[in-house]
Amino acid sequence: MPTIPVNNANTQSIPVVSGTIAAISAESVITEVESLFALPDAAIQLSALLSDPDTTNIQIVDIISIDPALSARVLKLVNSAYFGLNESVGTISRAVAVLGRSPLHSLVLATSAGLAFENMSSELVDMEKFWKRSVYAALAAGSLASRGGPRLRERVFLSALLHQVGQLVMYHHLPEISTQVLAAVARGEDRASSEYALLGFTHADLGATLLEHWKLPVALTEPVRYQERSNEAPDHAREAALVHLASLIAQHMELNLANSPTASAFDVDPELWAQANCNPEILDSVIEEVDLNWFQVISLIAPNAMLIY
Known part of the structure; x- marks a missing residue:
């Protein structure tokens, strides 16, 4: 029987039993539900930009600025107690400069994922x-x-x-x-x-x-x-x-x-x-x-x- 190893303290193999459902896969399930659990287009575009080392801050600001909801989330993030800034940040360009690309990438994707499952x-x-x-x-x-x-x-x-x-x-x-x-x-x-x-x-x-x-x-x-x-x-x-x-x-x-x-x-x-x-x-x-x-x-x-x- 096919097996899949599990990496934990009690390593074991997972048997495929006779009750396994036929004609279903992870890909087929996601294809059916991806419209229900989708990231905003701006978040996907921003993720692509932030993964490209040649992207400029101007491009990042432009993508964020065209989505009012994303803009609001970015400003909320940068002004949150988590970052503990001494002064308020009121513009997207300043937010990008203050957060830095890597933290910005993580936090925008994290909040977007939270929204994707908000109505779960x-x-x-x-x-x-x-x-x-x-x-x-x-x-x-x-x-x-x-x-x-x-x-x-x-x-x-x-x-x-x-x-x-x-x-x-x-x-x-x-x-x-x-x-x-x-x-x-x-x-x-x-x-x-x-x-x-x-x-x-x-x-x-x-x-x-x-x-x-x-x-x-x-x-x-x-x-x-x-x-x-x-x-x-x-x-x-x-x-x-x-x-x-x-x-x-x-x-x-x-x-x-x-x-x-x-x-x-x-x-x-x-x-x-x-x-x-x-x-x-x-x-x-x-x-x-x-x-x-x-x-x-x-x-x-x-x-x-x-x-x-």
């Missing part, structure tokens, strides 16, 4: 908890990658923020299968194993395929696809390992925040730390950084998720 409706998911966990993962990934330079930090921040969007697609488009997967998880079974056994692909494949349809670069989509099997990632294995590790930290924090989570309660395969090129000794400082910043970040990316706080 499913009885199977709590969107407030979903975005909180996603922001935990994004900040953890950025903190873990901070020693690798700002470009790596911004890339893995985005990949980690979006690493579970495939779950949202699955909840919306495949609710019956999602119910079976959630039941399996409740029994203590591995989520990716259950998804692959039922569908022949996982939510990571769905998420990566959606990001590819959004025309995001491979440096962002590959870590999402290979988040649980980073050793198979063709070009961005470290980023995939960072995303997986950040996801585990987010789960750990979500379950243990009331008890002040620390490294002593976090048991992860040493090989994953090695693949991420990180030392477990930094975990406490990572958790502290996430705990310090998540509230500000989620208020920018998914403000509706703040209604419960």
Whole structure:
């Protein structure tokens, strides 16, 4: 039987069982739902520009300025408490200069992704908890990658923020299968194993395929696809390992925040730390950084998720 390896502390193979659905793929699912979960055109154009080293600031300002909603979001971002500027920024050109291209790219895509799923409706998911966990993962990934330079930090921040969007697609488009997967998880079974056994692909494949349809670069989509099997990632294995590790930290924090989570309660395969090129000794400082910043970040990316706080 075909198998897919899972990169976690209990590495295993995922069997394809007889119940696997025929004639369905991650690509076919995303083709059916991409109009429902679409990035604004200006955000896609801006992403392409910001990925091109020859792009000028004037071109970036022009793209942002033609979209009033995007302009408003950029100004809100740059003037937020997260950046802590001493003076107000009132123009897009100044915002671009102050934020810098890499942070601008990350924050515009992050807020645009939040909008793409703003009207997501499913009885199977709590969107407030979903975005909180996603922001935990994004900040953890950025903190873990901070020693690798700002470009790596911004890339893995985005990949980690979006690493579970495939779950949202699955909840919306495949609710019956999602119910079976959630039941399996409740029994203590591995989520990716259950998804692959039922569908022949996982939510990571769905998420990566959606990001590819959004025309995001491979440096962002590959870590999402290979988040649980980073050793198979063709070009961005470290980023995939960072995303997986950040996801585990987010789960750990979500379950243990009331008890002040620390490294002593976090048991992860040493090989994953090695693949991420990180030392477990930094975990406490990572958790502290996430705990310090998540509230500000989620208020920018998914403000509706703040209604419960």
